[in-house]
Amino acid sequence: MTDDRGARRRRANGEESRRKILDATVEVAGERGYEGTSIALVSKKCGLPASSIYWHFKDKDELIAAVIERSFDSWLSALTLPGEEHGQPVERVTEMSRQVAKSLLETPEFLRLGLMLTLERRPEEPSARTMFLQVRHIAAQRITAVIGDFLPDLDDDSVRLLATYAMAGADGLFIAKEIGGDSVDLLRLFELHAHVLFAAAAHLSAGAPPPPGLLSP
Amino acid sequence: MTDDRGARRRRANGEESRRKILDATVEVAGERGYEGTSIALVSKKCGLPASSIYWHFKDKDELIAAVIERSFDSWLSALTLPGEEHGQPVERVTEMSRQVAKSLLETPEFLRLGLMLTLERRPEEPSARTMFLQVRHIAAQRITAVIGDFLPDLDDDSVRLLATYAMAGADGLFIAKEIGGDSVDLLRLFELHAHVLFAAAAHLSAGAPPPPGLLSP
Amino acid sequence: MTDDRGARRRRANGEESRRKILDATVEVAGERGYEGTSIALVSKKCGLPASSIYWHFKDKDELIAAVIERSFDSWLSALTLPGEEHGQPVERVTEMSRQVAKSLLETPEFLRLGLMLTLERRPEEPSARTMFLQVRHIAAQRITAVIGDFLPDLDDDSVRLLATYAMAGADGLFIAKEIGGDSVDLLRLFELHAHVLFAAAAHLSAGAPPPPGLLSP
Amino acid sequence: MTDDRGARRRRANGEESRRKILDATVEVAGERGYEGTSIALVSKKCGLPASSIYWHFKDKDELIAAVIERSFDSWLSALTLPGEEHGQPVERVTEMSRQVAKSLLETPEFLRLGLMLTLERRPEEPSARTMFLQVRHIAAQRITAVIGDFLPDLDDDSVRLLATYAMAGADGLFIAKEIGGDSVDLLRLFELHAHVLFAAAAHLSAGAPPPPGLLSP
DNA sequence: AATGAATGAGGATTCATTCAT
DNA sequence: AATGAATGAATCCTCATTCAT
Structure with a gap:
């Protein structure tokens, strides 16, 4: 059995290697951003040679885009939103907020990297940035839907404004936490x-x- | 006379060169962040050779820190806050918000670069990042003071919480604008x-x- | 029957793969020379993975040598030289020239690649180059034979000189055509x-x- | 004096470095062609680090183009063509041929590299190739002029044809010499x-x- | 007969920085 | 006050090739 493991180590295992590379990349990219992420560093972190990384991903850009995609998925699935059937609006929204806060505390790399990419304004838009904006758009749509649900009287414009404000708050609070650390x-x-x-x-x-x-009581 | 002029010219050129370098650097760093800012690119943008940049600034880190400092100053001076003597709280805070929004629309590089530096979690904190956190701290103190002024009944903890929330909102809205462009x-x-x-x-x-x-740990 | 077909199919595929690889390689090598021909590029062009190329050919050198060999064969067979029995020397040589010209217009890759290899003076003579020199030697012998046939009075030295001159002219004219295109x-x-x-x-x-x-009229 | 030389060695000397780089590059590129010429090899041959080569030349392409240009110049100046005032056509053309032959024996790198570039048909024409075709065009014009001079009765088409044939012969003979070595x-x-x-x-x-x-299409 | 995966060496190029002038 | 030239380390990425399946 243990022998088998040794053999397995030597055996090519694409799926696992891909995962290891992505794991290493979230770590590095979440810390240092797009430019700060070097293939050599990822290679060292995941144990595979740089050339192997290029077997699995066309280039650095695609690698980071893949990281964004996977991070978003796992972040979404970590978000166990409450069912729509029970509770009053206030409680439900509060519960949602709590969920989001918790997920950001647990897996901050996703949003950190995403925001870094967002703020970059380089001429040739890396596809990693585009990927983040896409997944962010999905999130925005969900929020819009929830708000429209809760406040059916609100006009579309206001719903959109509110959704923007809701997301902006989340982004800003995340940043505050990144800066303030435990004091926040x-x-x-x-x-x-x-x-x-x-x-x-x-x-x-x-x-x-x-x-x-x-609004005051 | 002519000698004097020549000398003055030369001295003036020194300052002008410094300014040209800083101008080029805001542009580049605001687009590409810390790592993405290369001395060569700054050199090309400002027309001065790379070695001249090193005559004015010790190293890249100090250059970007200087950019942050100057950007903050010019951002602050663009912020013509209303005097404290007149108006009701609601109006005064609303006016402040408007001022901040306008300043962010006019000189977005400061906050963009600052937030990029903030999100980066590299091992050796560059002094550019530290510089941003310092100026940000100044801003936070001002906000805290204003809030404490407006709402004297609020306990300190709540004031701090509110200040944090206020800044977070500003950050988040800025990012929303960066992403959404004209639609925001x-x-x-x-x-x-x-x-x-x-x-x-x-x-x-x-x-x-x-x-x-x-709130305190 | 069906089994047989399956088997035949599979065997036929082996040969077809080999052909596809060679086809892709002529194209690439004819464009970019020995060094410029990468296995990855050939792989992309022929649709087979790089490792499959190594199943058919020992290494890159052998692959290109095989290309040279096959190109020479197909070039030779495109060369329908006139029989030795009929016609006068002038007409026969003229017809030969025409044939060579036509064949070079139809399949220029052979000579282009060959000349590229010839001009390269790398330390370790690749067998591809040797292969070209060999087939070229065969061609030279044929020409020498023809010349000796036509001009029996010429001493061996002059025959060899003439043969060299004849081939050199062909090479040079081919290059002129490559440069000049339709204007030649x-x-x-x-x-x-x-x-x-x-x-x-x-x-x-x-x-x-x-x-x-x-010689002047 | 000798001390001075030691000091001079350490001192930056752009002109000389540029020359050393070009010298090394002719050698390498003349042997191995465009792709076969690696910056690392040139660096080793000329003693300067690779990054210094990039101070003097934008990239490999420009480096090789510069080599072509310089080689052509020195090849042209090695070509001490006879004055036009004396001698009969036959003798003068014979003398010219001899000069060309000698120059090709002395500095074969120029034509060897040039022909290698010529034969390459890569999608993105390197400027080195373009440069060679340009200088070749100059040479062709000279030959055309000489022929038109010698044979004023010939129509333009025939002059051009003859010039093409003359250059083609030179190219072909050069290649024959490259292949045959001392036996040619x-x-x-x-x-x-x-x-x-x-x-x-x-x-x-x-x-x-x-x-x-x-002749015209 | 074929191929997915891996790999070390090397490719071109850019990096931040220094130094003599 | 400025700069041309140099430099070693690092950048991303491609290379030819191998090997287990």
Whole structure:
């Protein structure tokens, strides 16, 4: 049995190698961004020679795009959103926020790398960046759907605005956590964010000048 | 006279060269981040040879730190905050938000580069990153002061939480604008953000007073 | 029956694969020479994985040698030389020239690749080069034979010189065509070459100091 | 004095370095062609690190183009063509041929590399190839001029044909020498070539006047 | 008869930086 | 105050080839 393992080690195993490469790449790219990710470093981290990486991925760009894709998938699946059947809006949105906060605490590489790619404005858009914007678009659509569901009276424009604001808050809070470290209570901030979204919704549906103090108890 | 002029010229050129280098660097670094900024590219953009850049700046790290510093200064000076004497809280905060939104639209390189540096988690913290965190800390203190001023009843913890939330919103909205481009109405979003901050304040001050120490580790 | 067909199919595929590889290699090597021909490129062109190429050919050197060999064969067979029985020398040589010109127009890869290999002076003579020199030697012998046949009075040295000159002309004209493209009338040039060979023969048989002006009308 | 030399060695000397690089490159490229010429090999031959080569030349392509240009110049200047004032046509052309033969024996790298580039048909024409074709075009014009001078009665088409034939002969004989080595008497072959050109001229001017337009497509 | 996977060596080129002038 | 030239380390990527299946 143990002998077998030794043999297996020597045997080519594409699937596993691919996984090892991706694992190493998330780690490196999540720390250092697109340019900072060198094939040599990934190679060292995953134990495979650089040329083997090129067997599995056309080039660095495709490698990082693959990382984004996989990270998003695993991040999404880590997000066990509450069913739609129970609970009141406030509680459900709060629960969602909590889920997102937790997932960002557990797998921060996905968003960190994605935001780094987003902020880069290089001439030749790397496909990794495009990939992130795509998966982000998917997330945005989900949020829009949820908001439209919860607040059926809101016009489309306001729904979109609210969705943008919701995502922006998540991005910003994530960054705050990255900077502040342990001194930042991400869960509480996300709770606040959830609460506040209702205020925003009220503000938007009430139309211009929302009566101040409406939201305070 | 002519000698004097020649001398002045030469000295002036020194400063002009420095400026040209910094100008080129904001452009490049704002597009490509820390690693993506190469001395050769900066050299090509500013027309001066690479070795001249090293006459003005010790190394790449110091160059980018200088860029951050200068960008922050010019960003701050573009921020003509309203005096504290007039207006109601709501209006004043709204006006502040508008100012910030406008400044981010005008000089986005500062925050873009800063956030890129922030997200990078490289082993040897470049002083450019540290520089950004410092200037960001200054900004955070100002916001905290303003909030404490407006809402004197709020406990310190809540003020800090609110300040964090305020900055996070700004960061997130900036990113949303970077991604969405013209389809994102940054001014309106910042207005919403201002409103929302009051709701958050209300939530924090009225809601079950947060157990002290919850936020600090 | 069906089994048989399956078996035959499989065996036939072996040969077909070999052919596909050779086809791809002529194309690539005719364009880029020995060094410029990469197994990866050939693999992409023929659709078979690189390792399959190594099943059919020991290494790159042998692959290109095989290409040379096959190209020479097909070039030779495209060369329907006139029988020795009929016609006068002038006409027969002219016809030969025409044939050679036509064959070079139809399958230029053979000579192009061959000349590329010839001009390369690398330390370790690749067997591909040797192969070309061998087949070239065969061609040279044929020409020598033909010349000796036509001009029995010529001494061996002069025959060899003439043969060399004949081949050199063919090579040079081929190159001229490669450079000049459509603006070069290869057929007419080869006709001229044939004519001129007789003048050369006359010059050589007349012995040293050829009477100047003998050839002018 | 000797000390000075030691110091000079350490001192940067662009002109000399450039020359050393070019010298090394002719040697390598003349032997191995475009693809076979590696920057590492050139670096080793000239003693300068690879990165220094990139200070003097944008890339490999430009380096080899520069080699072609310089080689052609030095080849041309090695060609001490006889003055036009004295001698009979036959002798003058014979002398010219001898000069060309000698120059090709002395500096064969120029034509060898040039022909190698010529034969390559890669998609992205390297500028080195273009450069060779340009200098070759200059040479062709000179030959055309000389022929037109010597044989004023010849129509333009025939002059061009003859010039093409003359150059083709030179190319072919050069290749014959490359293949045959010492067994090939290049000087005698070039003498033969000179003679033959007169025969060709006679053939063209006396023979049925070529139908005009025959050569143009 | 074929191929997916692996691999070390080497390819061209760019990097940040230095140094003599 | 500036710069032409140099340099070693690193960059991404391709090379020819092998091997287990």
